[in-house]
Structure formats: structure tokens, C-alpha cells
Amino acid sequence: MTEQNYRLFQKGENIKFKTHQEFANDVLIGLSQPLKWLPSKYIYDARGSRLFKKIMELPEYYLTRTEIEILESKKKEIAKEIGDKEFNLIELGCGDGKKTKILLEQFLNNDQSLHFFPIDISEDSISEFIDCLRGQYPDLRSEGLVSDYFEGLYWLSAQNHRKNVVLFLGSNIGNFTPLKAGVFLSSLWQALNNDDLVLVGFDLRKNTDMMVKAYNDEKGITAAFNKNLLMRINRELKGNFELDQFEFYATYDVVEGAIQSYLISKIEQKVFIGELKWLFSLKAKEPIHTESSYKYLIDDIKDMASKNNF
Ligand code: AVI
Numbered sequence: 491m492t493e494q495n496y497r498l499f500q501k502g503e504n505i506k507f508k509t510h511q512e513f514a515n516d517v518l519i520g521l522s523q524p525l526k527w528l529p530s531k532y533i534y535d536a537r538g539s540r541l542f543k544k545i546m547e548l549p550e551y552y553l554t555r556t557e558i559e560i561l562e563s564k565k566k567e568i569a570k571e572i573g574d575k576e577f578n579l580i581e582l583g584c585g586d587g588k589k590t591k592i593l594l595e596q597f598l599n600n601d602q603s604l605h606f607f608p609i610d611i612s613e614d615s616i617s618e619f620i621d622c623l624r625g626q627y628p629d630l631r632s633e634g635l636v637s638d639y640f641e642g643l644y645w646l647s648a649q650n651h652r653k654n655v656v657l658f659l660g661s662n663i664g665n666f667t668p669l670k671a672g673v674f675l676s677s678l679w680q681a682l683n684n685d686d687l688v689l690v691g692f693d694l695r696k697n698t699d700m701m702v703k704a705y706n707d708e709k710g711i712t713a714a715f716n717k718n719l720l721m722r723i724n725r726e727l728k729g730n731f732e733l734d735q736f737e738f739y740a741t742y743d744v745v746e747g748a749i750q751s752y753l754i755s756k757i758e759q760k761v762f763i764g765e766l767k768w769l770f771s772l773k774a775k776e777p778i779h780t781e782s783s784y785k786y787l788i789d790d791i792k793d794m795a796s797k798n799n800f
Contacts (some may be wrong), residue, residue, distance in 0.1 A: 496634030528783035609642035675798040705740035713738035728764030752777040
């Protein structure tokens with residue numbers, strides 16, 4: 491890490507304390523429900539993020555490849571739509587940068603004047619991402635924002651009156667329920683101005699077998715990725731989950747239009763979570779829901795967009 495290359499909205503220690511408390515609360519709430527569940531956002535600690543990078547390289551995980559193909563084939567159209575005026579390119583969450591770079595290179599080649607602002611709650615991810623971009627594109631004006639998405643967006647809008655172009659890629663919206671996705675879009679709309687643009691990556695519903703395979707890879711990386719939630723509880727909340735006593739299972743719910751991922755307890759067992767001072771029971775075959783990955787129909791996307799003023 492070089493000198494600080496990002497703007498921090500809250501002191502690092504405060505953020506860490508707040509996220510730790512939220513994690514503990516969410517685990518307690520989720521595992522106390524009749525259908526036990528854990529929010530998938532907690533999979534992404536350093537190890538979870540590394541596993542996700544491996545998932546993106548898997549032959550079964552078509553999503554990343556497809557989005558790259560789409561961006562490659564549409565980058566000129568996207569650049570044209572943005573126009574010649576100076577703009578802010580804002581990325582919500584920072585992935586591995588591969589997709590962002592496709593667009594950045596197009597804009598830079600066209601001599602479009604832009605300022606790049608990735609927004610992410612993880613200080614390490616932002617700093618690493620900005621370092622890498624500055625090394626590769628010395629002329630690019632970039633600043634990372636370590637904050638909540640909307641806090642960062644409101645701050646940016648108050649700083650300057652440039653057009654904003656917001657990227658929310660990787661089908662991340664698919665991990666929200668459609669209701670939450672609507673609320674997210676509506677909040678996004680409120681944080682933006684009339685001429686601003688938003689580019690969201692949705693995964694479309696397709697052949698069931700293909701979707702199921704993408705979440706049941708042969709190497710078991712997706713299983714390890716989901717089990718990382720239990721590992722994280724063990725490490726950060728002093729839990730004693732035995733990972734081998736859980737089977738990973740991902741299935742497609744045709745009514746919801748979503749891949750639903752579970753960790754199923756192989757045996758009847760008790761798990762103690764030290765920090766919560768709590769011993770809870772799992773029956774044999776009892777599932778813990780770990781993730782929903784919603785798949786969309788074009789009409790659903792159009793509906794959702796128009797309902798939220800886009
Ligand atoms: C980040 N998100 C869009 C991925 C998805 O497809 O739901 C996370 C993932 N889970 C299993 N494989 C990938």
C-alpha cells in the first residue's frame with residue numbers, strides 16, 4: 491500500500507467495531523429463525539473474496555464471461571451514450587477490475603474526460619484497487635471512497651456538478667430479493683441527478699441445468715465459498731462449527747426465479763458461538779440458507795426500472 495489513495499468517511503476502528511456488532515447481531519437473528527439463514531454479504535472477508543475470484547474463473551460460472559463479452563461488444567455504444575462532457579465514473583463495490591478496465595480503456599482511448607470513484611466499505615479492497623489502476627493508467631484521475639454506497643454518492647453529488655455514470659456490475663443486484671432490489675434502485679434514483687446514467691448487470695433466466703451447474707462446480711469452490719461463512723463465525727465470533735458436518739446444496743427455485751444456496755447439517759448437532767454465549771441445535775438434514783441469486787426476465791427488469799423512475 492502506498493500513501494493513502496482513498497477518502498475515508500468514518501474512522502477505520504469505528505467501522506470495524508460497527509461491522510463486527512452487525513455481524514454478531516445478524517448471525518444471532520438469522521440462526522434463531524425457524525428456517526435458519528445467514529446473510530451472504532458476510533461471505534466476503536479476505537478468504538471469501540479470494541474464493542469468489544476463483545469462482546469467476548470457473549468454466550461453469552458463465553456470469554463473468556458473459557458480462558465481459560457484453561461489455562466488450564457494447565463499450566462503444568456505452569461511451570457514445572455518455573457523450574463528450576466531463577463525467578464521474580462511479581463503481582459501486584470493487585470487483586477484480588477486469589470489467590471496469592474494459593470501459594475505462596474505451597473512455598481513455600476516446601479522450602473522454604473522466605474522474606473515477608470506486609465506492610466500497612472495505613478499505614483494503616479500495617486501496618488495492620486504486621493502487622493497481624494508478625499503476626496501469628497513470629493519467630487516470632481516480633479516488634477511492636471508503637463508505638456506504640449512498641453516503642459516497644451523496645458526498646460526490648455535493649462536491650461537483652459533473653454528470654454521474656454509475657456502474658453496478660457482476661449481477662450483484664441478484665443477491666437482493668426483488669423487493670430489496672427495487673428499494674436499492676429507488677434510493678439510487680434519489681441520490682442522482684436528471685442526466686446521470688446507471689449501468690446494472692442482471693443475470694437473465696436461462697436453461698435451468700446451466701444455472702444450477704454454475705453454483706455446483708465440480709471443484710467444490712462454491713461449496714468452500716459458502717462454508718466460509720461458518721469459518722468466519724468460528725474465527726470472529728468464537729464459534730465451533732465443524733465444516734465437514736455440513737453439505738453444500740444449491741438448487742433453482744422456478745417460482746422465485748432464483749438459485750437458492752444452503753448448508754445442510756449432516757447430523758443432529760449443537761453449535762456454540764462463544765461471543766454470543768449461545769448454544770443452538772441443528773437437526774439432521776436441517777438447512778441453513780446462505781444465499782439467493784435471482785435471475786431476471788427482461789420484462790421484470792423493464793418493470794422494475796420504470797417503477798423506480800429510470
Ligand atoms: C456476487 N454474486 C452475484 C454471485 C452470484 O452469482 O450470486 C455470488 C456467487 N455465489 C456463488 N457463486 C457466485
